Amino acid sequence: MNQPTQQIRIGLSQPHACSYLANQMEQVAVVLEQSYHYQDAFEMLLANGFRRSGNTIYKPHCRQCQACQAIRVSIPDFTPSKSQKRLNNKCQALTWQLKQQLDEGWYSLYERYITARHSDGSMYPPNTQVFHDFAKCGWLTMHYLHIYEGEKLVAVAVTDVLSNSASAFYTFFDPDYPLSLGTYAVLCQIELCQQRQFQWLYLGYQIDECAAMNYKTRFVPHQRLVNQRWQG
Structure with missing residues (x-):
């Protein structure tokens, strides 16, 4: 991960059933820092494997599965x-x-x-x-x-x-x-x-x-x- 993202405060969602793989649990890391919720910062976060859903910036953080790969x-x-x-x-x-x-x-x-x-x-x-x-x-x-x-x-x-x-x-x-x-x-x-x-x-x-x-x-x-x- 690029150095700038290492200082970001991250929150974790509660584990829930994976939307894509049967018998797997899904958990995501959510960016809490509001200062990263703008275009240029989001582009940097995309380069570090994050996505967005609505206003929320997140990336998979599953404990026993690494199947999701940013592409x-x-x-x-x-x-x-x-x-x-x-x-x-x-x-x-x-x-x-x-x-x-x-x-x-x-x-x-x-x-x-x-x-x-x-x-x-x-x-x-x-x-x-x-x-x-x-x-x-x-x-x-x-x-x-x-x-x-x-x-x-x-x-x-x-x-x-x-x-x-x-x-x-x-x-x-x-x-x-x-x-x-x-x-x-x-x-x-x-x-x-x-x-x-x-x-x-x-x-x-x-x-x-x-x-x-x-x-x-x-x-x-x-x-x-x-x-x-x-x-x-």
Whole structure:
């Protein structure tokens, strides 16, 4: 861990059932210092394996499990795979825009996505206030990458846009769309980072045993934070 983060006061959550791995308990370390709740400090904390949920900055702190590894894509070195190139070609009719407010029709899309894809998750049943408590942040300027087919909204990627990096926070999309909008949203976020000449796109945590997360490893080259050292 970088030296500046060693002085931060940390609180620990109560252990609870892991959201990703069966028969595992989950615990997180939470940053208590309010002075670190601003953009530049958060970017430094991202580089040390932290994430945010709402206004809260946290990282896994599980006593008997080290499965969660922060993962990030090196933007200057990124090379799309053959399948990612094919997907881009198939999505040529789609366009994206970065906005600081959600489109009016966002909730119906979110509701369909949660009901179809995550009816067994903590965000079900879908609720506007629960989503805002989870996604919004009072000390960051919010950014929402909207993806359209013509004028129809088909996906939204909540994206934390920082000084030299971006963080893919949460994505929801049309669950009936015939192409992989989740992967395409990451490609759009990479394009955003390329336009702004950023160094990194953070993709959250990778858990190899969780099949739903393995799409993250297909964006190369990427690095993982292992024993507080980025390895790639």
